[in-house]
Amino acid sequence: MIDFTEEQLERYSRHILLDDVGVDGQEKLLQAKVLIVGAGGLGSPAALYLAAAGVGTIGIIDSDSVEISNLQRQIAHFTKDIGVFKVDSAAEKMQAINPDITVRTYKEYLCAANITKIIAGYDFIIDGTDNFPTKFLVNDACIFTGIPFSHGGILRFNGQTMTVVPGESACYRCSFREAPPPDAVPSCAQAGVLGAIAGMLGTIQATEALKYITGVGELLTNGLLTFDARTLTFRKINLARQKSCPVCGEEPSITHLVDAEQSVCELKSEPVAAPC
Amino acid sequence: MLRVKQEIIDEIVEHGRSEAPLEACGYLAEKDGVVCKCIAMKNIDASPVHYSMDPAQQFGAIRSCRAEGLAIRAVYHSHPETAAHPSAEDIKLAYDPALSYVIVSLEESSPTINSFIIKNDKVSSEQIEIIRAEKMTTTITADVFQNLRGIGCPMNLVKTKVAFSKMQSGQILGLILDNGPPINNVPRSVIREGHEVLSQEQLDDGAWSLLIRKA
Numbered sequence: 001m002i003d004f005t006e007e008q009l010e011r012y013s014r015h016i017l018l019d020d021v022g023v024d025g026q027e028k029l030l031q032a033k034v035l036i037v038g039a040g041g042l043g044s045p046a047a048l049y050l051a052a053a054g055v056g057t058i059g060i061i062d063s064d065s066v067e068i069s070n071l072q073r074q075i076a077h078f079t080k081d082i083g084v085f086k087v088d089s090a091a092e093k094m095q096a097i098n099p100d101i102t103v104r105t106y107k108e109y110l111c112a113a114n115i116t117k118i119i120a121g122y123d124f125i126i127d128g129t130d131n132f133p134t135k136f137l138v139n140d141a142c143i144f145t146g147i148p149f150s151h152g153g154i155l156r157f158n159g160q161t162m163t164v165v166p167g168e169s170a171c172y173r174c175s176f177r178e179a180p181p182p183d184a185v186p187s188c189a190q191a192g193v194l195g196a197i198a199g200m201l202g203t204i205q206a207t208e209a210l211k212y213i214t215g216v217g218e219l220l221t222n223g224l225l226t227f228d229a230r231t232l233t234f235r236k237i238n239l240a241r242q243k244s245c246p247v248c249g250e251e252p253s254i255t256h257l258v259d260a261e262q263s264v265c266e267l268k269s270e271p272v273a274a275p276c
Numbered sequence: 277m278l279r280v281k282q283e284i285i286d287e288i289v290e291h292g293r294s295e296a297p298l299e300a301c302g303y304l305a306e307k308d309g310v311v312c313k314c315i316a317m318k319n320i321d322a323s324p325v326h327y328s329m330d331p332a333q334q335f336g337a338i339r340s341c342r343a344e345g346l347a348i349r350a351v352y353h354s355h356p357e358t359a360a361h362p363s364a365e366d367i368k369l370a371y372d373p374a375l376s377y378v379i380v381s382l383e384e385s386s387p388t389i390n391s392f393i394i395k396n397d398k399v400s401s402e403q404i405e406i407i408r409a410e411k412m413t414t415t416i417t418a419d420v421f422q423n424l425r426g427i428g429c430p431m432n433l434v435k436t437k438v439a440f441s442k443m444q445s446g447q448i449l450g451l452i453l454d455n456g457p458p459i460n461n462v463p464r465s466v467i468r469e470g471h472e473v474l475s476q477e478q479l480d481d482g483a484w485s486l487l488i489r490k491a
């Protein structure tokens with residue numbers, strides 16, 4: 001049992017007061033380890049809220065540096081951070097909010113060769129990338145290692161998210177078999193995105209991480225939550241685990257991790273799509 | 277100085293109210309310098325403006341006081357419609373200068389009590405000291421004690437929850453909470469979480485002492 005300091009009691013008082021979180025829940029948060037993939041539009045709010053919540057260890061992986069075009073939605077980065085590694089910029093803000101936590105930064109592009117090693121030991125993963133190869137890679141690696149994760153994506157005015165608990169709930173591939181061919185789907189860089197929806201979706205993902213760690217409520221599993229910010233319509237589409245799923249089904253065809261058609265690890269200078 | 281236990285004051289007021297609109301009367305008996313017994317007497321005048329005691333009942337009261345080791349200290353009566361001051365008749369009938377004459381006025385919604393010494397038709401007022409009831413001494417003792425004096429909402433509840441988190445189910449937490457929002461909010465929250473408030477008493481400084489059994 002953690003002996004909370006006076007400062008911690010005050011800092012986390014609004015969590016401790018919640019019947020469903022309480023002292024035990026805050027203790028779980030302080031002992032939890034969450035990895036955020038991408039320090040962009042989704043990763044920024046998720047990182048800030050998880051840091052504020054007192055998630056004890058937060059990893060954040062991104063190989064990019066801050067560009068001025070990121071600042072419209074990637075709220076962990078400030079104008080002064082242009083040219084700085086996104087993970088360093090994000091870590092600085094997270095520690096400024098809460099010096100109580102440990103932030104681990106990874107200036108790497110997540111790929112088949114490094115993902116297993118990087119995600120090992122984390123309790124929950126937030127996928128905040130917007131490129132399909134990495135989304136499928138995160139899904140497959142999490143299914144293989146049994147680590148739950150939150151999938152998230154935003155484009156234009158729309159967002160979508162689902163939570164996957166490997167072995168229990170539908171995985172991303174159960175519904176979306178494989179990554180669309182490159183250029184079939186536009187990225188934020190081509191299609192644009194309303195900045196605030198990054199906050200809407202990233203905070204949902206952070207909420208799922210907090211719920212998973214504390215055991216509060218029901219996770220967004222076996223369902224895809226989508227929204228259209230133009231009408232502010234939210235929809236929850238029920239999904240089910242598929243026996244025929246190529247990664248979590250009865251006879252999986254994917255048995256080891258491979259990078260998708262583009263070998264992004266070799267494209268460090270020109271990533272397939274900048275994380276939103 | 278007339279020293280009277282709080283509950284005796286309450287009894288005098290209650291007796292006065294129960295007889296209104298007639299005057300009520302009775303004796304106050306003391307032990308160790310503190311009035312600890314109120315002996316209600318019958319007002320044989322049955323009047324709203326004066327009173328007389330029944331001599332037979334007076335002797336009975338004096339006898340039973342003696343048997344209990346008590347001494348008659350004062351005569352009291354009520355003024356249902358007038359102020360707590362002796363009337364001309366009260367002064368004339370005050371036959372014993374060794375006794376105090378206590379008058380409760382029920383004129384206003386909150387009663388007033390004054391005490392007087394009446395000697396040779398001369399009235400002097402006497403100070404009353406009200407002795408509050410001693411705190412109930414409880415046999416339950418707390419397993420864990422938290423003094424939350426000076427700690428406001430919601431940190432007092434945070435600290436209460438932390439204390440509970442370190443206790444076993446069924447153990448007793450002793451708490452001191454400030455008056456005002458703390459005593460209004462903290463017990464309600466702990467009850468909502470299933471714990472049982474066993475006792476709640478106000479202390480002399482206005483703070484509250486609570487015993488709570490962990491669910």
Ligand SMILES: [Zn+2]
Pocket residue numbers: 170171172173174175241242245246247248249
């Ligand atoms: Zn699947």
